[in-house]
Amino acid sequence: MDVTRRFWALVGAALALAVVAPLVERPLLVLGTAGIGGYLFARQMVFVHRLHRLDDSLQIDLSVPRTLLTQDETVPAILRGVSASTPLNVTVTATVPASADGPPEAERRVSITGPETASATFDVTWPVVGTMRFGAPTVRVVDPHGLFAETIERGPTPEVRVEPHTARTLHVGQGGETALATFGEHATDSLGEGIDPAELRRYTAGDSAGDIDWKATARLNEPYVREHEVETDRRTMLLVDHRQRLDTGQPGETKLDYLREVSLALAEQAKQFDDPLGLYTVGDEGLTTELEPSLDGEQYRTIVDTLYDLEPSGAVAERTMGARSPGTAQATRIRLQGDTSAFAATLRPYLRERRGYVRQIAQDPLFSTTQTYLSRLGGEVWTAIFTDDRQPTELREAVKIARQDGNHVVVFLTPHVLFESGALADLNDAYARYTEFESFRRDLAALDRVSVYEVGPGDRLAAVLSTGR
Incomplete structure (x- = not known):
């Protein structure tokens, strides 16, 4: 009082x-x-x-x-x-x-x-x-x-x-074509009770009368049973890159803004289909968020809040060239065979050194997070990686780690050429750079159990593709 x-x-x-x-x-x-x-x-x-x-x-x-x-x-x-x-x-x-x-x-x-x-x-x-x-x-x-x-x-x-304001003309697709990925109910490649019809087989003693396919039975003059694919919840892991380079683009339309849109959509669908959902976020210094997959309603809320609040991490010197892969080094060694110049003599020891490649890869925050934390989860995990195309070798190695043990990986990739200031001033050059991106996307998607989608402003992508057409 x-x-x-x-x-x-x-x-x-x-x-x-x-x-x-x-x-x-x-x-x-x-x-x-x-x-x-x-x-x-x-x-x-x-x-x-x-x-x-x-x-x-x-x-x-x-x-x-x-x-x-x-x-x-x-x-x-x-x-x-x-x-x-x-x-x-x-x-x-x-x-x-x-x-x-x-x-x-x-x-x-x-x-x-x-x-x-x-x-x-x-x-x-x-x-x-x-x-x-x-x-x-x-x-x-x-x-x-x-x-x-x-x-x-x-x-x-x-x-x-x-x-936040929705990123303008959000495009998610492959090779310039919009692609709609389906998430939610997931087949296990095993047969039993379920929804989606899989295959017919002859009726055997012990089968339920409710499983009999009466149309097939009438057509084949003997009882046949329709098998269905068993569906299960899928443990989903979102791995979101928010390093400083993801801040490229206009305010409100950066790489991170576009990737945020897609990651929020996946989080919402995971909640809708009751998939256990987890989140790793990666900054320039390494892991910044660690939430293992869970069905807890509060965790869904925490993940969404984290994605909304996600900002580019502190600026760190960027290695735009990426690591040199063993395959690239081997090809260079072959080209230098028979070259007796001083330059070739200086270069050969570096091309024989594989440990440098290993150290470069291990120092990449995205790769180290995948190797250290994702592998701890064990069992079947469906991983969605959100990043850009600036370090393709490190990304490829991270994807290889994520798809181990039969797991599936989907990568959402922002082409740098669609976000870089002034990149569209020369549309012919921009188209050539996009073609390089698309080549890398296809190579990465050629890996077993890996899907790769481009994410970016659809209007800028249309302008680039119009030059190629």
Whole structure:
């Protein structure tokens, strides 16, 4: 409970009477001091009683019409309050999250005087992406005589999710053609009870009559049973690269922005089909998020929040050339055979050194995360890798690790040529670079149990492909 300035003014008057009484030899003034003290005590007791009654009848509601918003969107919020009749002065003020922009307190405040509902509508703008929650409305109660006050928090705390602007003309495909990948229910390559028909076989003793394919039986003049593919949940692992180089592109349309769109879509579909979902994120210094696959509903929420909040990690010197593979080194050694120049003599020892290749690969954060953490999961894991094409050798080795033990891998790859500033000034050069990207994508997709999709702005890709056509 707070006391007001008027309370302290009365206390000061009482003390003054107590001091003056002996000086002027007027003992009756002491009675004035006692009277003021008794009055203040009585008013306090009445205030506390009325405050308890108010608390029992007070109803406060704070709501927003939509809880899923877009960055920089402005939406109204509605504050309502009602209580039983009370002589107390009651005001309720809505609390706006610090990351949102709201009006002054006076515009998001209501005064409650009785059983009639008081309401206020005010606009809130949401410039920050993420999940935000309103604070509980603040209730200020003041004694009608202005002596005592109390501040409490009452009411709901609605939560809103603010999503970034959708990347323009998002394209996911192969070789410039849009491709729709199917995720969710997954065949196990084994037969039994299921949904999708697989093959016919002759009826044997013990088979259920419900499995008999009567059309095939009538056609073949003997009982046949239709087998179905068994479907199962799939452990899904998202491996998202957010190194500094993924910041390439216009604000809101970087490589990371486009990859985020696709990873969020996969996370949503995994939740829809009850697939255990996990997340690794990789920055320039290595692993930044480690969430192993789980069906826990809170984990889905955590993964989505992490993807929304993901930003490019600190800048580190980038090796755009990538590691030299053993195959490349071998081809170079063959070309240098018979070359007696000083240059060839200097180069040969480096081409014979395989350990340098191993060290370069091991130092790559994406590869090291795949090798160290993904291999720990054990069992069947479906891995989705989100990165760019800047270090193809390291990516290839990471994919090989991820597909071990019969696992499947899908790679979502952003072509650097579609994001680099000024890259489309020379469309012929851009087309040649895209052709190199497509060659690498096809080579990577030629690996067993590996699918590779390009991700980027469809309008820029169309401009590049128009040159080739």
